[in-house]
Amino acid sequence: MDDIQVGLVGYGPAGQFFHGPLVHATPGLRLAAVVTRNPERAAEVESKYGAAAVPDAETLFSRCDLVVVASPNRTHVPLATEALASGLPVVVDKPMAATAEEAGRLVAMAKDCELMLTVFQNRRWDGDFRTLSALLDEGALGRVARFESRFERWRPQPKGGWRESGGAQDVGGLLYDLGSHLIDQALRLFGPVRTVYAETDARREGVGSDDDTFVALTHENGVRSHLHMSAVTAQLGPRFRVLGSAGAYVKYGLDVQEDRLRAGATPDEQGFGDEPEERWGRLGTDDDARPLPTAPGAYLDFYRGVESALRNGGPAPVDPAEVVEALRVIEAARLSSLQGMLTHLG
DSSP, X not given: OOOEEEEEEOOSHIIIIIIHHHHHHSTTEEEEEEEXXXXXXXXXXHHHHOOXXXXXXXXXXXXXXXXXXXXXXXXXXXXXXXXXXXXXXXXXXXXXXXXXXXXXXXXXXXXXXXXXXXXXXXXXXXXXXXXXXXXXXXXXXXXXXXXXXXEEOBOOSOOOSHHHHOOGGGTOSTTTXXXXXXXXXXXXXHOOEEEEEEEEEOOSTTOOSOXXXXXXXXXXXXXXXXXXXXXXXXXXXXXXXXXXXXXXXXXXXXXXXXXHHHTTOOTTSTTTTOOOGGGOEEEEEXXXXXXXXXXXXOTHHHHHHHXXXXXXXXXXXXXXXXXXXXXXXXXXXXXXXXXXXXXXXX
């Protein structure tokens, strides 16, 4: 069968290091066109993928069967809306929207148009998250009481750009960026949230959006999730620390796939998502803990799921309705931080 022609809007870090390589490595998909006006990036997409560099989304829509929106956050909703209105299914990078209301309208539009809409929540395919999901399915930790999850970095000097210097209109800051992943993972693991408490700060000079944020969730099943996201952490905490009645799982270090993509590795090569033994987490108690092999990371499964959904009519790899719920939590966290009090979801 003919390949599905993919159009990519945006070739910044998300397009260059994630969507471009993953689409290119997925059987049944072909990266056909990329919106970029940068001459160097245009030359790269043409030489690396054989894709056409085009100046705007309107031109791209006429050349593709699927649109991937990987442009700045503030453009996600309008571009996805235009693509759906043009009769094209859509992949949107996270965050899908600034608000749950905006995202809900997008989901409703896709349903009315009978078109696939999905969101690139690639961290569902991190090796450590897949490992923890399997542990919970097996009941290996017993009854979980507390879930700690971190995306922390040490970047005392801002890098600049809209993610750090922009205001609310840019949908920037760590709560929308890394928080979109951390909150999504917590909801997938432990279900709906009853209350939200958050602290958001801009610690570095010249930064206009939050760069040091803490979110505490109380799930309806009683589990408490403590989520940390920061650019000013000089000594990093564990990526996961999960405490249960039968033991704990503690894991340091981020999933290997992003670094390998940035280094130019091909995501379909042998061992791409495998983590070295020295980075495995530990399962058990202080008196009896053992290293636990990390499941292979599998970002490519997201686009394999996209191809299958379009080809066979199955479900999208990420249900956008789940992302709407995560945005409700993000909005509750923003309100909690502003008011300095607990926010109830009901």
